[in-house]
Amino acid sequence: MERTDKAQAKAIHEALTADPGKSISFEAAKLPVEQADEQTKRDLAALFRDGFLVIEGVLTTEQIETARAGLRKLTDGSTNGRNGFEGELTERVYGLPAKTRCCDEMIEHPRVLNLLDCILEPNYLLSAMQCINIHPGETMQPYHTDDAFIKVPRPHQPFGVATVWALTDFTAETGATMVFPGSHKVADFKDFSNPVPCVMPAGSVVVFLSTLWHGGGANVTKDKVREAITFQYCEPYCRPQENVLLGFDPAQLAEVSPKMRSLLGLSIHPPFIGHFDGKHPLKSPWATGAHPGFRTQHKL
């Protein structure tokens, strides 16, 4: 375990064995904006003003091609969506961190993590992690916000942040993500007449707050696929959309960074949210491989 995990394991133990009559401490704190670097401060200002931020030219050509090649192995023509939200002409592959290591650099990109550190509490989680390739003829995805299922009256703080990485050029014709600037601040947003396409070259990323109204665009071209990956992150006390650890072979834990383990849910929201059997989840039989029973076949 990493040093911070050891400290957390001690904190969990102390919280669970606290003396009756004493208060438990809930120490989680976001990074104060004043402590962020100048670039992050500028990014945050734009993000909170508009609800979204396009950052161009983040990935090199080589990084783009590595990601596209890795994803091609997972998109075999059988992954089209089952409804208008997933997109019936859209290839969607869920649970990417359990299936490929080709996107890890995007998940942990410092420009994105610097923002998340100031917006979400420590040990924020990966919530959605999908490839979304919009094919010619696809129609506009229904507009939505990503934290609509959290029943807190709007406007409210964002409980998450989304990224959509362009692996091919995003244009108004190929299905660029459509956003409604400023809609994150509106209690009852209803004017869907002026969506703005996040036009950006391959290798760019659009970052947006979970409170922003948006949707994947229509692809009106005859022959251009819009290739993208989305990673959504949420507060460490929210339930992630995807239950990715169910598909994650714990033998792979050694291959991923401590940050990735934390993002996948092998982390604690202080003092003990996310524990297993009173211990840090990295000490669980699943993570340590100490539970051979998990490998047996059974029917529910």
Ligand SMILES: O=C(O)CCC(=O)C(=O)O
């Ligand atoms: O594909 C996109 O550009 C956005 C997708 C999206 O918002 C979603 O699937 O929740």
